[in-house]
Amino acid sequence: MLLLMVSGYALAQSVTLRGAGSTFAAPIYTQWFAEYKKETGVSVDYQAVGSGAGINALKNRTVDFGATDAPLTDSDLKQMPFPVVQIPTLGGAxxxxxxxxxxxxxxxxxxxxxxxxxxxxxxxxxxxxxxxxxxxxxxxxxxxxxxxxxxxxxxxxxxxxxxxxxxxxxxxxxxxxxxxxxxxxxxxxxxxxxxxxxxxxxxxxxxxxxxxxxxxxxxxxxxxxxxxxxxxxxxxxxxxxxxxxxxxxxxDIRTPTVYAPGVNSYPICGLTYVLIYQHGGSNPGPVTKLFSWAMGEKAQEMGEKLYYAPLPPSLIKLNLAALKTVQGAQVAIGP
Missing domain, CATH: 3.40.190.10 (Periplasmic binding protein-like II)
Known part of the structure; x- marks a missing residue:
């Protein structure tokens, strides 16, 4: 039993996930991925190259996930080699x-x-x-x-x-x-x-x-x-x-949130998204596990400390349901 446990942890340590995209979200992703490695042994190599480059990296299948503050349009989705699940991770100004x-x-x-x-x-x-x-x-x-x-x-x-x-x-x-x-x-x-x-x-x-x-x-x-x-x-x-x-x-999870009504609404804000192939992508289990972890209270509070807006519970629920549609998904929290 001990041998199995040690082997399982060694396997987790050997996994390195690759992501690229948003510089908007890079400050919190850097902290999230460092904390996630501490907790699980899974490394994340994230390149903050901008949303456009991140989308292209996913399209070219050189990363396990893309990151963008501009969600994919219907036209963008048609150009991807496989169906894409896009979930917001946090809001930001x-x-x-x-x-x-x-x-x-x-x-x-x-x-x-x-x-x-x-x-x-x-x-x-x-x-x-x-x-x-x-x-x-x-x-x-x-x-x-x-x-x-x-x-x-x-x-x-x-x-x-x-x-x-x-x-x-x-x-x-x-x-x-x-x-x-x-x-x-x-x-x-x-x-x-x-x-x-x-x-x-x-x-x-x-x-x-x-x-x-x-x-x-x-x-x-x-x-x-x-x-x-x-x-x-x-x-x-x-x-x-x-x-x-x-x-x-x-x-429609892609709805822009700019110039919102409301006396105290800040007018220039949006959601930042991760993009994962619904099928045909690499490391679907570890990637979905990572971002279901990001939906947890601890990760969302980390975002708030870095001046990002935590997601409301209704959007977290939608995200977890979307992650479960990924073939080979491993959703870490939630119903």
Missing amino acids: VVMTYNLPGVGSGLRLTPEIIADIYMGKIKKWNDPRILAINFIKNLPDLPIHPVHRSDASGTTYIFTSFLTKAVPEWAKQIGSGKSVSWPVGIGGQGNPGVTANIMRTKGGFGYVELAYAIQNHLPLASVRNAAGNFVTPSVTTTNIAIGQYIGALKK
Whole structure:
């Protein structure tokens, strides 16, 4: 019996799962996978290469799972070699941050101002439209240097989905997607690349996942939501926003959660997803066991400590049911 137990643990230690994709989710995935190895001996080699590259890696069958903040569309699904199960793992906020000496968090921005900065129409930090909605009146006479993603990005998908929903002119001229044709700006690879460009550029302005801004001591803008209130990004305001879409998410787990109704909803947020082949994929048992573990209370609390929004119980239940549809699934928790 002892020999069998030792052999079983050695087998678990020998498993290395491979994943690639989202930089948005990389901070929590790094912690999750380290903790999971401690508990089970299973290693996870996760490459934070961006959502687009993660989807391509799964399509090319070079990984056991992909990770994306832009769920696969019906058209995307048809291009995959096997049916794909996509489950959200957590929610998160995309924040507007900036490099303005002497200016901390709390700068107010509207969807229209953000759109016009990225369309090259607002070029200075002391533009009258910015000054008009802010209590901070000493904004510097500095050029705004907008920073965007240079790679196919789920963070860009969330950000441009927000602008598309909130600003008709943006919807007409630019639209939404993992990649768009940016009229102006500096490109950065991944959330780390955008963060680094903002930090090194006086007057820099861009969008990153909340944890990247907090960990790098960058200020956070308050963004006007659909109810007309200026809301600061946080776990609470992200949870409130996602909660507005629970009914729609039960019908289609891919439903965008941007520009949600509600007085306290933060308007630029979304879910981050993992993609697993329903059949035909590699290591389906260990992969489904890993992500059913991620649905547990401990893993979700770890996410909250890193400024991600834990999933509501109704979505966790849907996720566990979806994981069970994977051929060879090993679901670790739940009914």
